[in-house]
Amino acid sequence: MKENRLTENELKTALVKEGTTYSAYRRHIREELGKMRLVNWEIKSKIVLKEEDLRKIYQENLKEYTDPLEVKVQQIFLPFPPGATEEQIKAIHQEAEDLLKKVRAGEDFTRLAKVYSRGPEASAGGVLGFFKQNELVPELEKAAFPLQAGDVSDLVKGPAGMHILRVMERKGGEPKPFAEVLNKIREEMIQAESVKQFQEWMKTLK
Numbered sequence: 096m097k098e099n100r101l102t103e104n105e106l107k108t109a110l111v112k113e114g115t116t117y118s119a120y121r122r123h124i125r126e127e128l129g130k131m132r133l134v135n136w137e138i139k140s141k142i143v144l145k146e147e148d149l150r151k152i153y154q155e156n157l158k159e160y161t162d163p164l165e166v167k168v169q170q171i172f173l174p175f176p177p178g179a180t181e182e183q184i185k186a187i188h189q190e191a192e193d194l195l196k197k198v199r200a201g202e203d204f205t206r207l208a209k210v211y212s213r214g215p216e217a218s219a220g221g222v223l224g225f226f227k228q229n230e231l232v233p234e235l236e237k238a239a240f241p242l243q244a245g246d247v248s249d250l251v252k253g254p255a256g257m258h259i260l261r262v263m264e265r266k267g268g269e270p271k272p273f274a275e276v277l278n279k280i281r282e283e284m285i286q287a288e289s290v291k292q293f294q295e296w297m298k299t300l301k
Contacts (some may be wrong), residue, residue, distance in 0.1 A: 142288050149280050150273060157270045164228065164268030168239050169221040171198075171207055172214035174256035191250050191257035198247050204261050222263070235260065 153160065153289030171194055173187045198204055216223055231239060235258060238248040242262040251258040270295055 098283055108182050141192075142179070142285055142292075144281060144284055149277060149284070152280050152284065153276065154275050156273060160276045161270045162267035164240070165225045165266050166239055167225045167264040167266075168223045168231075168235075169204065169261050169263055170214065170216075170223060171204070171206060171212040171221055171259040172217075172256055172286065173211075174213055175257075187257055188250070188252075195247075195259050198259060198261075221261075225266075234258075 097185070163170070171191075173191050173194075174182060175187060179187075190211075194207060197207060205220035208217055212221050214221065226236075228236065228240065230236075234251055235255045237252045238258075239260050239262060242248060244262055244264050246262055248258075248260040251260060271294055
């Protein structure tokens with residue numbers, strides 16, 4: 096298979112069309128490599144960053160180092176039948192209350208979901224999975240996101256039925272530890288400072 100690159104003769108022909116020569120092109124490449132080496136050897140090696148400066152950057156950019164909050168939710172769901180009457184809604188509400196009492200009494204949530212929940216995820220113990228904010232209907236989001244791992248909601252009346260929610264796990268929502276992002280902050284500051292110093296160096300040459 097032919098390699099996807101120009102031969103030396105093809106490159107020379109292309110450079111002529113661009114109005115330059117092969118020797119000029121090689122000289123330009125050497126100059127660019129020289130600049131890169133200068134940045135790496137002469138500038139980056141002399142940049143000294145204090146931990147207090149790195150911590151300041153960290154504190155000023157906490158959102159950048161924070162993953163979005165996600166909650167892993169499972170539910171017991173009792174849907175309203177299509178065109179449900181007031182009596183039917185009342186009966187489902189009462190059934191949900193009885194189930195919540197069982198949960199509050201310490202009965203296993205997953206087992207209750209498998210037996211009583213009538214949502215498509217019932218066979219999996221009511222596990223819905225992870226959700227970020229604005230991914231659940233408002234009624235469920237309002238109930239789920241304040242809960243800590245292991246907490247169970249009060250009854251939630253949603254558009255389609257009654258829900259009892261349990262948060263299985265929370266992740267994100269808090270800044271990553273400073274030690275975890277220290278190298279990233281340092282590299283970004285070194286890069287920014289090296290560009291700045293290189294530009295100043297170029298001015299002195301002119």
